Amino acid sequence: MMRNLLALLAMGHATVACAQGLDRRLAAARGDQVQLTLPARASICGDGRSYIRLEGDAWIGTMNDATRWSPCETGPARVVVSRAEGEIVRIDTYVGPAPTNAGEVTDLGRVAPAEAAAWLATLARSGEGRVARDAMLPLGIIDSAAVTPTLNAMVDDRELPRDTRRSALSWTVRRRMAADGLAPAALAARLSRLASDDTEHSSLRQSAVGHLARLERGEGIPALVTMTEGQSDGWLARQAAEALGRHGDPRARRAVRAIIADADRPAEVRAAAIQGLAGEYGTVKDAEALIAAWPQLGTDGLRDAALGTMASLGGSASRAFLLKTVRDEAGASRQRRRAAGLLERVGVPAREVVSLYDGVSDGEVRAQLIELLAQAGTREAVAKLLRIAKEDTQPTARRRAIAALGKRDDPAVREALRSIVGS
Numbered sequence: 017m018m019r020n021l022l023a024l025l026a027m028g029h030a031t032v033a034c035a036q037g038l039d040r041r042l043a044a045a046r047g048d049q050v051q052l053t054l055p056a057r058a059s060i061c062g063d064g065r066s067y068i069r070l071e072g073d074a075w076i077g078t079m080n081d082a083t084r085w086s087p088c089e090t091g092p093a094r095v096v097v098s099r100a101e102g103e104i105v106r107i108d109t110y111v112g113p114a115p116t117n118a119g120e121v122t123d124l125g126r127v128a129p130a131e132a133a134a135w136l137a138t139l140a141r142s143g144e145g146r147v148a149r150d151a152m153l154p155l156g157i158i159d160s161a162a163v164t165p166t167l168n169a170m171v172d173d174r175e176l177p178r179d180t181r182r183s184a185l186s187w188t189v190r191r192r193m194a195a196d197g198l199a200p201a202a203l204a205a206r207l208s209r210l211a212s213d214d215t216e217h218s219s220l221r222q223s224a225v226g227h228l229a230r231l232e233r234g235e236g237i238p239a240l241v242t243m244t245e246g247q248s249d250g251w252l253a254r255q256a257a258e259a260l261g262r263h264g265d266p267r268a269r270r271a272v273r274a275i276i277a278d279a280d281r282p283a284e285v286r287a288a289a290i291q292g293l294a295g296e297y298g299t300v301k302d303a304e305a306l307i308a309a310w311p312q313l314g315t316d317g318l319r320d321a322a323l324g325t326m327a328s329l330g331g332s333a334s335r336a337f338l339l340k341t342v343r344d345e346a347g348a349s350r351q352r353r354r355a356a357g358l359l360e361r362v363g364v365p366a367r368e369v370v371s372l373y374d375g376v377s378d379g380e381v382r383a384q385l386i387e388l389l390a391q392a393g394t395r396e397a398v399a400k401l402l403r404i405a406k407e408d409t410q411p412t413a414r415r416r417a418i419a420a421l422g423k424r425d426d427p428a429v430r431e432a433l434r435s436i437v438g439s
Contacts, residue, residue, distance in 0.1 A: 038127060038135040042097060042104075045122045050097045052124040054132040055159040057194055061088040062111030068157070071190060072232075076153065089113055095132075095154045096121060104143070107150035111157070129161035137166045140180060141173075148180060156187035162196040164188060171210070171220075182223050185210070189227045200235045204228065208239040211256075214249055222255060229259035234267060241271045244285060254288040261292015269297070273305040279312045286313075290321040294328035303333045310337075319351050327358035335362040342372060342381060349378050356384035366392035370400045382413050390420035398429060406436045 042050055062068040063086040067077030089112040098106040132154070139151035155163060170176060170184035189207075191197045198206060210216065211224035225243075228236030240263075243249075243256035257275055260268045275281055275289040293302045306322045313319050323341070326334035341347060341355035359369065366389060373385045386404065389397040404417040418437065421429055 038131050041124060043102070045124060047120055047122045048099050049119070049121045050099070050124060051121045052095050052097070052127045052132065053092045054095065054127050054154065055129055056091070056093040056111050056157045057159045057191075058090060059193065060093075060111055060157050061090045063088060064094075064110050064112030064114055068109070068111045068153075070157070071193060074190075092126070093154055093157055104139070104147050107139070107147060107154070109150075109154045109157070129158055133158055133161040133163050133166065137163075137170075140184075141170065141176065148177075149183070152180070152183045152187060156190060159194070164191050164194070164196045164198060167191070168206075178217055178219055181220055185220070185223055185227065189230075200231065200233065204231060204235040204239055207236065208243075211239075211243065212249070212252060214252075218251070221252070225252075225255045225259050229263050229268075234263075234265040237263070237265055237267050237271070240268070244271070244275055244281075244289075247282075250282060250284060253282070253285045257285050257289040258292040261289055262295040262297070264297040269293075269299070269302065273302065276305060276309050277312070279314075283315055283318055287318055287321045290318065290325050294325040298325075298329040300329075300331050300333055303329045303331055303337075307333060307337050316348075316350055319348075320354055323351065323354050323358060327361040330362050335364065338362055339364065339368075339372070342385075343375055345377065349380055352376075352378060352381045353384050356381050356388070360388055360391065366394045366397040370396055373400065373404070379410055379412055382410065383416055386413065386416045386420060390423070393424070398424070398426075402429070402432055402436070405433070 038052075059071050060068065062077070066086075067075055067079055067088075069075055069088050091112055094110045094114060096108045096110070097104055098108070136151045136155040136158070140148050140155055142148070143151055155167075167184045167188045171181050171188060173181070176184075188198070189203065192200065192203050197203075207224045207228045211221050211228065213221065225240070228240055230236075237260070240256045240260050244253050244260070246253055257272065260275075261272045263269070272289045272293060276286055276293075278286070290306065293306070303326050306326055310319070310322065313322055323338065326337060338355045338358055342352050342359070344352065364372075369385055369388050369392070373382065373389075376382055376385065386401065389401050398421070401417045401421050405414050405421060408414045408417070418433060421433055424430075
């Protein structure tokens with residue numbers, strides 16, 4: 017135990033010494049801009065001026081038509097330190113070819129990775145304002161230095177600003193393929209512990225849940241599923257359910273459908289799972305699962321969420337269910353009205369809304385269908401609105417149709433309205 021403690025203290029002293037050494041070199045350098053070069057990981061590239069591309073096709077910097085087609089080249093990173101009155105006020109990091117017109121920059125040349133990492137970590141921890149944030153990028157991309165333990169320590173340091181801790185967590189995940197990175201299982205366990213720590217700030221926990229969901233091979237899925245099963249931390253269960261719903265892994269999709277079908281799960285967790293299904297990976301199986309679970313969705317909130325998600329998923333199953341819900345005279349007015357408002361999103365044409373209207377007696381549902389007809393504005397829709405304005409047995413429906421038609425800049429419609437209103 018004492019030997020380990022002494023080793024950690026020695027490592028800390030060595031880090032401080034490295035940082036102080038580079039600080040002295042920078043202080044002795046002339047000019048307001050000083051450049052140093054450090055090795056960047058082989059998976060990272062850039063154009064040397066505007067952008068850096070990280071693993072997973074993440075981009076940092078500025079993209080435009082000119083830079084979009086410039087080659088993304090690997091190579092060392094250039095860190096340009098800007099000073100004012102001797103104080104560091106900005107750090108800019110570039111990867112790729114160095115520009116020929118770099119201006120008046122004092123070049124310190126290549127810096128040992130361990131020395132650069134120690135100096136950058138010190139800035140990230142104690143730098144003022146944007147300097148601390150700027151230091152995280154070169155610290156995260158540096159190669160040939162054991163940076164992950166430093167990042168992990170920053171994540172755990174509750175004295176640091178939350179933004180710094182979230183950035184350190186993000187770079188810990190991004191460095192998983194580096195030599196010093198955490199193995200997938202260890203990283204998933206690390207993220208799971210952080211997400212499950214209810215003494216931590218919710219923004220940091222939420223970041224951990226998001227990172228778990230984004231691990232490439234689905235290593236975080238088992239942990240997310242376990243989180244949805246917890247009864248003591250409803251917030252975490254909701255976050256995990258929503259993250260699973262946004263996941264494209266088939267295991268995640270099945271887990272979410274199981275949550276929705278389980279009437280014993282808390283309503284807020286089922287609602288988060290339902291809303292999660294509305295993302296880009298939705299399939300007809302998801303719509304069918306919602307339809308099958310409909311009788312067990314016992315609250316207005318759950319049913320509203322299910323209808324909205326079905327509209328986002330689209331497809332024939334969702335379309336047929338929404339139409340069936342609108343037609344169901346024995347159904348709740350709230351759900352029928354919401355289903356009517358979603359018909360356009362699933363591609364129900366105006367001519368079908370025209371025929372649907374006559375089979376509906378609920379005034380609020382009719383009002384929603386009148387709004388759809390007004391938005392459609394087709395010849396069939398306008399003709400139906402005129403008939404409603406003239407013949408409908410419900411005075412409120414007639415008034416709504418007249419109001420909708422009154423907004424149209426059509427002489428024939430205005431003449432027809434004058435005839436109807438004057439009769």
